[in-house]
Amino acid sequence: MDFEKLTELIIELEVDDIEAAVKEALEADGKDPFDIMNALTKGMDEVGRRYEEKEYYLTELVLAGETMKEAFKVLQPALAASDQSQDKIKIIIGTVKGDNHDIGKNILGSLLLSNGFEIYDLGMDVDENAIIDKVKETGANIVALSSLLTMTVEQIKVVHEALIAAGLRDSVKLIVGGAPLNMELAKKLGADLFADDAVSGVKIIKKAFGK
Ligand code: B12
Incomplete structure (x- = not known):
């Protein structure tokens, strides 16, 4: 699972496939959760651009938000686990x-x-x-x-x-x-x-x- 593919899944609003894709990137490929997050954010930037250019409309925006949420279900625990060293503020x-x-x-x-x-x-x-x-x-x-x-x-x-x-x-x-x-x-x-x-x-x- 390469980073471009993850970016693409956000842009193409693949809400049903994103969770498995992020899981695969984390588990099978051992990718850094921060790099995965950057790839997803890059996708959201492009969604924003398309919305501004009127290529995407509100429906697409809502779906993009949902797709990000699905991705974060798997990504969040991995991000949290990657560093526990700080005092808890x-x-x-x-x-x-x-x-x-x-x-x-x-x-x-x-x-x-x-x-x-x-x-x-x-x-x-x-x-x-x-x-x-x-x-x-x-x-x-x-x-x-x-x-x-x-x-x-x-x-x-x-x-x-x-x-x-x-x-x-x-x-x-x-x-x-x-x-x-x-x-x-x-x-x-x-x-x-x-x-x-x-x-x-x-x-x-x-x-x-x-x-
Ligand atoms: C996705 C989206 C939606 C989704 C939101 C889904 C969700 N669950 O969040 C939906 C479809 C619901 C939506 C609705 C609306 N949206 Co909207 N939306 C967007 C869009 C495309 C992307 C926003 C986003 O998630 N970006 C990705 C994230 C990662 O970026 P971010 O939020 O900026 O956050 C980063 C930084 O800003 C920063 N950051 C953010 N918060 C904080 C807080 C702290 C403390 C710190 C340190 C940093 C930080 O860190 C983040 C990551 O680095 C933007 C356009 C754009 N290009 O930004 C429009 C945009 C924000 N929306 C806009 C509008 C007008 C609306 C609506 C009013 C549309 C309508 N007519 O109904 C409604 C408002 C509903 C409401 N009451 O809030 C306008 C706002 C214009 C303005 N300046 O007021 C924008 C800019 C689009 C546009 N160009 O017209 N939207």
């Missing part, structure tokens, strides 16, 4: 209220997991109260939020202000990511950190915690 992840894009957030979660962090995934369309409750329950020091829609980025500010109101802002670092964001906007919305992609997000989090 607790991180809450989620996609902001009003936003149902979770593929990038799931990739970030898998990467963080594989780097030894303890992850609490609140899913998508998450409001500020759910985040505050989870911070109180777990004592997490990091909230990592994803926002893919321009109209939902303001939710980051809502979470920032809710953390202040709950007296938790000083003990929690807020890191954000997603296509409509950049460092300047992230800071304006009250976030501490921003990353363009999940890999640099993990690096930034490690750096912030002296790892």
Whole structure:
């Protein structure tokens, strides 16, 4: 199972075949789970491009999301098993209220997991109260939020202000990511950190915690 084939399966929306293909790449071929993830992400980039060029429509987007989810069912445990050496720092992840894009957030979660962090995934369309409750329950020091829609980025500010109101802002670092964001906007919305992609997000989090 070569990497191009995995990329192709995402682009061609082969939701029924992807799980077996990822399994084969992991088990039979002994491929690195991170390389597999990169191959799948490359496929999603192409799906995004086709959507923007109007070659693909909403139906295809939904299917591409489902295909990624199937792939991650097998990939996630392999990513998690590949490195258990870090101390467990607790991180809450989620996609902001009003936003149902979770593929990038799931990739970030898998990467963080594989780097030894303890992850609490609140899913998508998450409001500020759910985040505050989870911070109180777990004592997490990091909230990592994803926002893919321009109209939902303001939710980051809502979470920032809710953390202040709950007296938790000083003990929690807020890191954000997603296509409509950049460092300047992230800071304006009250976030501490921003990353363009999940890999640099993990690096930034490690750096912030002296790892
Ligand atoms: C797949 C997809 C969908 C799927 C989502 C499936 C799912 N389960 O996630 C479905 C079909 C549901 C969907 C719906 C819609 N979508 Co859509 N979608 C996409 C698409 C093609 C790909 C997104 C994706 O998964 N990319 C792959 C992942 C890996 O990338 P990523 O999310 O950017 O994440 C990476 C980084 O950003 C970063 N990252 C992400 N989050 C975080 C968080 C932290 C803390 C860090 C550090 C890093 C980080 O790391 C990730 C990996 O490196 C994009 C186009 C594109 N090219 O991005 C449009 C796009 C995001 N969608 C768009 C739109 C408009 C919609 C709809 C409103 C369409 C409609 N008319 O109904 C709805 C909104 C529904 C809702 N309420 O959320 C627009 C948004 C425009 C805007 N700026 O507001 C885009 C950009 C398409 C476009 N060009 O018009 N969509």
